[in-house]
Amino acid sequence: MEVREVLLKLRSNQNLTQDQMAERLHVTRQAVSRWETGETQPNTEMLKVISREFNVSINTLLGAPRQLFCQCCGMPLSEDSMISREPSGEFNEDYCKWCYTDGKFVYNDKSVLLDFLLSHMPNPDNTPDAERRAFFDKHLSQLKHWKQA
Template sequence: MDTKGILLELRTKCGLSQEQLAQQVYVTRQAVFRWETGETAPNTGTLTLLSKLFDVSMITPLDLPRQLICQCCGMPLEVTTA
């Protein structure tokens, strides 16, 4: 699912209108509308607020593939199947 679909699903699962969501993350209703139609995407600060509001990782609204990172050196890890 893409970003616009994820945000719409999260908002509707919480029973929020676009206006209510906008108020909770300090943007306009039009900004929420543009996210849900795919015209724009939330900025990093807003993603932080959305992730806290919906209790999800910041990666979830972006629909980014998750990449494993080495906890020692910070290098990306490649997952291989045997």
């Protein structure tokens, strides 16, 4: 989906006119119209304003051009409701809400997350825990949060 389509859908879902959306965003109705026709696109700062005002991630506003993954646990972030937030309320598209909440990481020690994964992830092949732990560790080590550690 293109940015123009996302913005039109967002406005329609909120039952807003272009004038009402413009008022909420402190822009002109013409600006909203140009976004929706694809003549122009909101700049980065305006995307942040739209994100805050309508509670939608910037990735979603851009038509979800990239698949987001939590950079702590590796879980796909397929819905905005799964994405973490900063204390200011802004989305932090790098992490899920279960690994990063209220501006703090839940898992500062990878072994704690590995223990959690071992106890909660299905094991239909009855793979030994040591082998599963090594597998999870290898994948976690490639994520941003654990590369920094």
